[in-house]
Amino acid sequence: MSADQEQRTIRCLVAKVGLDGHDRGAHVISRAFRDAGFEVIYSGLHRAPEEIVQATVQEDVDVLGISILSGAHDTLVPEIIDGLEEYDAFEDTLILVGGIIPDDDEAELKELGVSEVFGPGASMEQMVEYVRENVPEKE
Amino acid sequence: MSDLIDELLAGKHRALARVITKIEDRRSGHRDLVSQLHQHTGNADVIGVTGSPGSGKSTLVDKMAATYRDRGLTVGVIAIDPSSPFTGGAVLGDRIRMGSNIGDMDVFFRSMSARGSLGGLSTATTDAVKALDAFGKDKIIIETVGAGQNEIDIVKTADTVMVLVPPGSGDDVQMLKAGILEIGDIFVVNKADLDGANRTVQELREMLDYSDGAILQSSGHHGAGSMEGTDGLQIEAESEGWDPEIIETIAQRGEGVDEVLDTLDSHATYLDDSGERERQARTRYAEEIRTLVREDVNDLMAEELDHRGGMDAYLDDVVTRETDPYTVADELVGPLADCVRDRRKE
Known part of the structure; x- marks a missing residue:
């Protein structure tokens, strides 16, 4: 096979930030994304926002999925977004948040640049579909 | 295109990440990037x-x-x-x-x-x-x-x-x-x-x-x-x-x-x-060139095969024993070989 054949693959970072040890959801989503043919980089637990920024920038992922169940999204998500802006990685990264997010906060997060928030009850198909449809076209 | 290279050489992390993505995806234009990097x-x-x-x-x-x-x-x-x-x-x-x-x-x-x-x-x-x-x-x-x-x-x-x-x-x-x-x-x-x-x-x-x-x-x-x-x-x-x-x-x-x-x-x-480093480098570059040549020729021949109606047409004949794989290969590569040899004489 040719080395010149274009092989566009969707790359995702599934990230756990802050002091939140609930990673079942992150694992399940990592697997669902993998089975959908995506390349998934899992951050591991208890990551600092700067680590997530570092990983997003270096891995050049198309999608950053942040899983937060600790309620600290109002602090952590803006920190990550600031970091991404600093490294010019905000514009072409699709940012998703998963977890327990109150409606008011959801609006606020979307204001900041989060594309979609997935709460309890969101299905895998729904998420995979959303990613496929909204993945940014990288120049 | 070379903006990206300039940014990479200037130490911008995002540019480095993007160049590697293009390399991984074999995105069009990645060859130019890599040759500029060399x-x-x-x-x-x-x-x-x-x-x-x-x-x-x-x-x-x-x-x-x-x-x-x-x-x-x-x-x-x-x-x-x-x-x-x-x-x-x-x-x-x-x-x-x-x-x-x-x-x-x-x-x-x-x-x-x-x-x-x-x-x-x-x-x-x-x-x-x-x-x-x-x-x-x-x-x-x-x-x-x-x-x-x-x-x-x-x-x-x-x-x-x-x-x-x-x-x-x-x-x-x-x-x-x-x-x-x-x-x-x-x-x-x-x-x-x-x-x-x-x-x-x-x-x-x-x-x-x-x-x-x-x-x-x-x-x-x-x-x-x-x-x-x-x-x-x-x-x-x-x-x-x-x-x-x-x-x-x-x-x-x-x-x-x-x-x-x-x-x-x-x-x-x-x-x-x-002096092993230099020896290694030479071996490696030789291997790299060989790989690229092989792949490029492969691509060229795949294109030619498509142009002639695809693999299936040949397969039918091979299966019915009208022709054989060696003959097909000769038929495809022959014109290329002629072309290259003619050029060499000039």
């Missing part, structure tokens, strides 16, 4: 790290990177994980172990997947190494599971190859079978605090002595278990070639990491002094 390369030491799953590669690489940073050097890491042959998807988990370099942008860590059955992984790796090299990284580490020919091809793109052997990883035969003895410049028995570490060191030492063609020496002066000894460094003086070193580490606690780096340094010095 003149800026040749300054980094490239280290290949391989070993069986669970031997501690990622943990050791993490500690190595941190120690290099302590020594004031910058590091690039390319970690390669397998991908599913069915969906092409992959979970790339090596990053989880990079806990010693939190937020340190001067350790550039990139996960790559084998991207299914499509070839070209070693080409992509070589090109990604060039990007890191041109970016100005002092040390570049390629990390891959040592499971087969593919991986061996990848680590062969490194200047120095390090093989991790976990304790108790089987008898002598296993080691021979794996074919890893020939490619390793440095062997690391990681998790050296586990039972069987001494024995593994001993077995490795014996195997390496055999493969040297030497009569097995009694292993008195550099016997197993001499953790504190710096004896690793003096053995190579005996012959002009490089005698593979064996080092014990406990990567999780960072033990032995300094020794690993020192040995890597002395291997680098050996490469320079013996």
